[in-house]
Amino acid sequence: DEELERFQFSLEHADGPIMAALQRRTDLLVDRMRDDRYDRSALVAAFQPAAFALFPVVVDDRAAACLYAGRRSAAPGIECIRYSLARVRDTMAAAIRRRSPRA
Numbered sequence: 577d578e579e580l581e582r583f584q585f586s587l588e589h590a591d592g593p594i595m596a597a598l599q600r601r602t603d604l605l606v607d608r609m610r611d612d613r614y615d616r617s618a619l620v621a622a623f624q625p626a627a628f629a630l631f632p633v634v635v636d637d638r639a640a641a642c643l644y645a646g647r648r649s650a651a652p653g654i655e656c657i658r659y660s661l662a663r664v665r666d667t668m669a670a671a672i673r674r675r676s677p678r679a
Contacts, residue, residue, distance in 0.1 A: 582622040583644070592617030597630035598639040603662065604630040605654050619644075627654035631665040635672045643668065 593614045597604040606614060607627045614620055619628070625646035633641040643665045647654055 579623070593619055593628070593630055594642055597632045597642055601632050601634050601639055603632070603658070605658060607650055607653055607655075609650050624648075626650040629654050629657070629661055631661050633665055633669045633672065635669050635676065640672055641668065 593604055593606065594617075605627075606629070608615065608620070608625070609627075623646050626648055627650050628644065628646040631643040631645075632639045633643060643661060645654070645657065645661055
């Protein structure tokens with residue numbers, strides 16, 4: 577519950593990794609030992625992950641959500657779970673698509 581409460585980010589004036597993933601609609605995997613460009617973001621400040629991934633959930637060419645995964649340690653690297661996270665993201669998108677009213 578505590579971590580869920582920390583995962584409250586306004587997207588109105590947002591920048592950082594969440595917006596980068598959502599706007600580009602591309603997966604973002606960051607190992608902070610090698611990549612510090614998001615170290616000042618609200619996401620990193622809230623969770624202090626050693627590595628993290630953001631996978632945008634795209635439905636009908638619109639970003640509907642963003643799947644987050646974080647690691648407290650860098651080894652093994654975040655890259656090793658890319659395939660699993662992509663499958664979860666794709667399943668989420670399919671479920672949203674099935675439940676969405678059609679125009």
